[in-house]
Amino acid sequence: MMTLSIFLDVPEATKDTDKQKEEAHLKDRDRRKIFLAQRVLLSEDGQPWVPLPVKKAYLQIVNDPTRNHEHLPVAGEQGFIRGVIEFALGKDSKAILHNRASGVQTPGTTGAFRIGAEFLHRWYHINKTFSVCLAQLAHDRYRGIFEAAGLKNFCPYRFWDKINMGLALPEMLEDLENSPDFSIVVLPTSCNSTGVQLSHSDWRQIADIMKRKNMLPFFHLKDQGLGSGDVDADAWPVRYFVSEDFELFCAQSFSTSFGLYGERVGNLLIVMKNNEVVVSVRSQLEGLARDIWSTPPSIGSRVVATVLNNPTLYVEWKDSVMMTVRRLMVIREKIREKLRLLETIKSWEHVTRQAGLCAFLGLTLNQVDVLAKKKHVYLPEHGQMNISGLNATNLDYVTRAIHDVTMDGH
Incomplete structure (x- = not known):
């Protein structure tokens, strides 16, 4: 022995x-x-x-005598997924109307980035020289997730201007311009770690470069609403890229905005060129989710779905x-x-x-x-x-x- x-x-x-x-x-x-x-x-x-409306929704769910305790489907609770897609893109989004947006419920945005990165490692081979472009101040956090999924090439882009104490837009655009074509660009939105807010003009300039270089946006839409107080304003960058016909990935988080810190409520939103591609991509993401965590947690997603789909609770929230x-x-x-x-x-x-x-x-x-x-x-x-x-x-x-x-x- x-x-x-x-x-x-x-x-x-x-x-x-x-x-x-x-x-x-x-x-x-x-x-x-x-x-x-x-x-x-x-x-x-x-x-x-x-x-308070989250507390109301939680009590409504846990006190429902008809509620069962079965596992959720691997892809998540359908009312939740439908609600958070509309929440991010707007009910009148052409991606929703044309049935080319979908999602997979995940344990927080870490889970969303992980299965997104796993999928891209397996299926995103349009250009062997592509990189994952990450904002410098959030570089290490995201890089570990992408590296664990097997992606190895990274291009940090400058984001914080330490002289002017704001967005380093010229430097950011220069770094994106110098990154390989077809690269994946991780884009933090309103609730990023620096608190810096990008204007509509800033986002348009970023989109222009990414479209010309055939780059893939991977948004981090964290705590929508807590940036400006306006859920539509916080989601504007994602909606703009959809209006410009980008295919994109978007990691959504509801931990802070709904006060569900320990429930790990996230979603990986995808927008593709057509429904046929959406169905195929979503099936692969669902398979990855099954392999990594089997099924997602249920209570938090049901709380979010209840609030989003109940007009009174939604206004209160x-x-x-x-x-x-x-x-x-x-x-x-x-x-x-x-x-x-x-x-x-x-x-x-x-x-x-x-x-x-x-x-x-x-x-x-x-x-x-x-x-x-x-x-x-x-x-x-x-x-x-x-x-x-x-x-x-x-x-x-x-x-x-x-x-x-x-x-x-x-």
């Missing part, structure tokens, strides 16, 4: 920096410590935000989202004003130009590190701050800490 494990040579996986920050925060004994790298949207009381977006906008204004009153060297106007859950401060990696070690304020590696974690009890301390590390020349 062997006395040593056959896995003795397996090294411990390296923890990513964000995980290290979370562990450091848990070990920190300073009473002033604050963690602003949460993945959830917090209410004013510091608890995860859940819209949109009102809840708008109120939350307004609260986040007020927090942004307070951050900027407090830093202005402290006479911090930067203008901080970029914080109020951003939208969504995260404020991207433009701090250096060293400043983020000093914030954690000396001020006990913990942010992700690149300095994006979950602003929903700020309130009357900690806002003064956090802004003073930011002022100190930026003025000290770290």
Whole structure:
């Protein structure tokens, strides 16, 4: 009998920096410590935000005596898929009217990107030199998923302009122009990690290059509605690309916008040239889903479907989202004003130009590190701050800490 494990040579996986920050925060004994790298949207009381209509829909479902506990179909709950496709594309979308849009329910957007990447690795062979183009600040997160699916060629494109504290549009267009034809381009929409908002003109310029170079868009439509407060405005880029006759993939997430953080509610939306192609692609995606997770979770998708398909609950949900977006906008204004009153060297106007859950401060990696070690304020590696974690009890301390590390020349 062997006395040593056959896995003795397996090294411990390296923890990513964000995980290290979370562990450091848990070990920190300073009473002033604050963690602003949460993945959830917090209410004013510091608890995860859940819209009231979502609670109503949840109770309606779990208390339904006719509900069974069978597995969902591999592709997901049909009312959910139909609802979220219309949610993203609009009920009058020509892709829906021509029956060339479909979807597969997934465990969050990670699941959507994973089966999308697996499919593209197996079937997207139009050009052997194509790459996967990723925004630099989100590069590592997406790259791991695509690499796990077998894709190896990557072209990062510049997205954040650290000088002007906004979108690096000329640099982004230049990088896309220099990427191989037929490349897959992952495009974050309104609720991206930087909070940067692209204008309609920006999206048109991106689409022009991608159409000329026959590139495939793979959108990340995260938490639609929480960017601007308007679900239609947040989905405009995807709808515009559909109107320009692109075939596309789109990973949809409902975790934060519906307060379903642990339910893992996602969808991989596909738009193809015709129904025949949609049927074939969807069948392959369904096969991949069966192999990877068998069937998706049911409660969260049923909650989303109930809200989207019930006019009263849907209006209540949109009102809840708008109120939350307004609260986040007020927090942004307070951050900027407090830093202005402290006479911090930067203008901080970029914080109020951003939208969504995260404020991207433009701090250096060293400043983020000093914030954690000396001020006990913990942010992700690149300095994006979950602003929903700020309130009357900690806002003064956090802004003073930011002022100190930026003025000290770290």
